[in-house]
Amino acid sequence: MQVDGVVNDWPNRWRHPDVYMDRGGPFAPESFIGGDELKEFIHSEDCKILVVGAGGLGCELLKNLALMGFKSIDVIDMDTIDVSNLNRQFLFRYKDVGKSKAEVAAEFIMKRVPGCVVTPYFGKIQDKDEEYYSQFAIIICGLDSVEARRWMNATVLSMYDEDDPSTLKPIVDGGTEGFKGQSRVIIPKSTACYECSLDMQTKPVTFPICTIANTPRMPEHCIQYASILLWPKEYPTTKIDGDDPDHINWLFNEASKRAEEYGIRGVTRTLTMGVVKNIIPAIASTNAIVAAATANEAFKLATSCAATVNNYMMYVGDEGLYTYTFPLEKKADCPVCGTESVKLAIPATWKLHELMESLLERQGTQMKKPSLACGDRSLYMQGPPPLEAATRPNLEKLVSELVKEGDTVVVTDSGLPISLKLVIHFE
Amino acid sequence: MSMKKKAAADAAAGTSKTKTSAARIRLQKDMGDLGSLPKTMQMSFPDPNDMFNFVLTITPDDGFYKGGVFTFSFKVKEGYPHEAPKVLCTQKIYHPNIDLEGNVCLNILREDWKPVLNINSVMIGLQYIFLEPNPDDPLNKEAAQVLSTNRKLFEQNVNKSMKGGCIGSVTYDCVSA
Numbered sequence: 001m002q003v004d005g006v007v008n009d010w011p012n013r014w015r016h017p018d019v020y021m022d023r024g025g026p027f028a029p030e031s032f033i034g035g036d037e038l039k040e041f042i043h044s045e046d047c048k049i050l051v052v053g054a055g056g057l058g059c060e061l062l063k064n065l066a067l068m069g070f071k072s073i074d075v076i077d078m079d080t081i082d083v084s085n086l087n088r089q090f091l092f093r094y095k096d097v098g099k100s101k102a103e104v105a106a107e108f109i110m111k112r113v114p115g116c117v118v119t120p121y122f123g124k125i126q127d128k129d130e131e132y133y134s135q136f137a138i139i140i141c142g143l144d145s146v147e148a149r150r151w152m153n154a155t156v157l158s159m160y161d162e163d164d165p166s167t168l169k170p171i172v173d174g175g176t177e178g179f180k181g182q183s184r185v186i187i188p189k190s191t192a193c194y195e196c197s198l199d200m201q202t203k204p205v206t207f208p209i210c211t212i213a214n215t216p217r218m219p220e221h222c223i224q225y226a227s228i229l230l231w232p233k234e235y236p237t238t239k240i241d242g243d244d245p246d247h248i249n250w251l252f253n254e255a256s257k258r259a260e261e262y263g264i265r266g267v268t269r270t271l272t273m274g275v276v277k278n279i280i281p282a283i284a285s286t287n288a289i290v291a292a293a294t295a296n297e298a299f300k301l302a303t304s305c306a307a308t309v310n311n312y313m314m315y316v317g318d319e320g321l322y323t324y325t326f327p328l329e330k331k332a333d334c335p336v337c338g339t340e341s342v343k344l345a346i347p348a349t350w351k352l353h354e355l356m357e358s359l360l361e362r363q364g365t366q367m368k369k370p371s372l373a374c375g376d377r378s379l380y381m382q383g384p385p386p387l388e389a390a391t392r393p394n395l396e397k398l399v400s401e402l403v404k405e406g407d408t409v410v411v412t413d414s415g416l417p418i419s420l421k422l423v424i425h426f427e
Numbered sequence: 428m429s430m431k432k433k434a435a436a437d438a439a440a441g442t443s444k445t446k447t448s449a450a451r452i453r454l455q456k457d458m459g460d461l462g463s464l465p466k467t468m469q470m471s472f473p474d475p476n477d478m479f480n481f482v483l484t485i486t487p488d489d490g491f492y493k494g495g496v497f498t499f500s501f502k503v504k505e506g507y508p509h510e511a512p513k514v515l516c517t518q519k520i521y522h523p524n525i526d527l528e529g530n531v532c533l534n535i536l537r538e539d540w541k542p543v544l545n546i547n548s549v550m551i552g553l554q555y556i557f558l559e560p561n562p563d564d565p566l567n568k569e570a571a572q573v574l575s576t577n578r579k580l581f582e583q584n585v586n587k588s589m590k591g592g593c594i595g596s597v598t599y600d601c602v603s604a
């Protein structure tokens with residue numbers, strides 16, 4: 001390996017993936033053009049891939065992508081390595097405990113796969129802006145949180161401008177839960193997005209609060225009794241931190257007392273932490289299966305050498321074994337992709353009520369009572385009454401006092417499935 | 428970066444400052460669709476710029492709790508509507524399904540929450556437990572016990588508690604209109 005980290009490929013290094021880049025599969029999209037140019041593209045910086053998450057899925061994804069010939073990869077993860085990760089997150093060793101997952105993973109891959117440049121970022125996805133995300137050809141998510149996925153999905157979808165194809169960034173998303181998992185491709189505006197599938201996502205396990213309070217039967221009931229009912233009484237101003245051993249010990253002790261009182265067995269420190277942090281058991285092989293499918297979809301997307309999944313593959317390993325692939329439908333009322341975005345040029349002299357009136361006359365939509373916001377600010381709310389009253393003075397203000405050139409105004413109305421985005425330009 | 432790409436990135440970066448989150452869009456829709464409220468419900472916003480935190484006041488016009496004014500704090504998080512809003516009764520009241528800390532036993536606030544439900548569903552649910560308190564899902568066991576065995580006594584207890592009286596060893600908040 002050369003000092004600058006770049007090596008020339010040795011003969012036949014990419015012989016197997018090259019087969020597919022030379023001729024493509026029978027169901028390759030019409031856009032497929034095989035040959036050397038494609039191979040160079042895949043190995044080049046123009047085909048930069050982002051891996052979000054360097055945990056169980058992330059380790060597998062990075063390994064798979066690097067071994068397929070992607071040479072320019074960024075990886076983001078805000079976590080540090082914990083001893084409990086070492087059983088499956090195979091890019092990490094005992095000496096790495098406490099270090100950044102993204103940094104250690106990047107270093108490992110670069111050492112193991114010469115010529116592959118992995119750039120780590122040790123921090124949150126929210127730290128990065130749209131300029132950062134726009135440098136990637138494909139964004140691959142290997143995350144374990146609904147919140148992070150929603151944010152990433154909304155960000156990537158909002159970057160897409162229909163007039164500029166270069167802003168279209170496909171997302172390939174993998175997820176696992178014990179012996180189950182899924183891999184899916186999200187093409188902004190043409191397939192369902194992550195937000196469309198929000199009601200399919202596993203909710204944190206919750207029990208009726210009266211069961212927790214009066215008729216506990218399971219160790220989890222005792223733990224939630226401690227965390228939901230006792231903690232806020234004892235520490236009204238402190239939020240439970242699942243990573244704070246003092247917090248876990250307190251909850252474990254209280255839950256144990258409760259369990260003893262009701263003759264319930266099975267309250268342990270580990271279970272307490274699991275319930276409080278809502279830890280879903282991770283199985284290394286499930287991660288491997290889902291990450292493999294996810295990386296292959298990314299390769300097919302990048303090369304067009306074969307058709308990609310349409311658009312959601314479930315791997316179900318907890319009831320025998322089967323996989324099920326189906327085209328998840330876009331939701332009309334999805335606040336992320338169900339929202340049409342229109343550029344609207346308005347006279348600089350318009351007041352907000354004039355903008356509202358123009359919306360009511362808009363062809364194609366049947367708006368009756370539009371509510372308007374810009375960013376986190378309400379411009380005008382039709383209800384409830386106190387918000388209406390608080391925002392009413394804005395109706396007489398100039399739109400240009402309320403929003404800047406190029407700002408997006410979000411309109412909701414009972415006549416819209418969800419919302420309409422107006423990108424405002426002043427004439 | 429090509430000129431075109433650069434321009435796109437600049438435009439994208441420019442709009443990012445004014446982005447409205449999916450949770451906020453959904454909440455804005457929920458709120459706008461509420462329009463005017465039934466006369467048994469009122470909402471107030473400590474900060475009118477903050478839709479995520481508000482107080483709901485329920486004044487039942489029928490049932491055991493007629494004549495009372497009940498307040499609930501709502502906290503909606505960015506996890507909405509994947510996560511249910513967090514709702515607490517801010518008064519100490521005598522109710523089988525509400526404990527003395529204000530926790531409310533309402534299925535759609537916890538185990539039966541779904542993203543298709545909205546703020547209005549929760550408001551209707553809260554109103555319903557004043558009309559039909561349910562002794563089978565108790566959080567205040569004593570109150571539930573009385574409701575299922577002696578409705579007359581329960582009614583008296585509710586009236587006494589709403590005036591700030593004592594039931595058993597507990598002094599309740601005065602919630603009479």
Ligand SMILES: [Zn+2]
Binds near residue numbers: 193196334335336
């Ligand atoms: Zn969507």
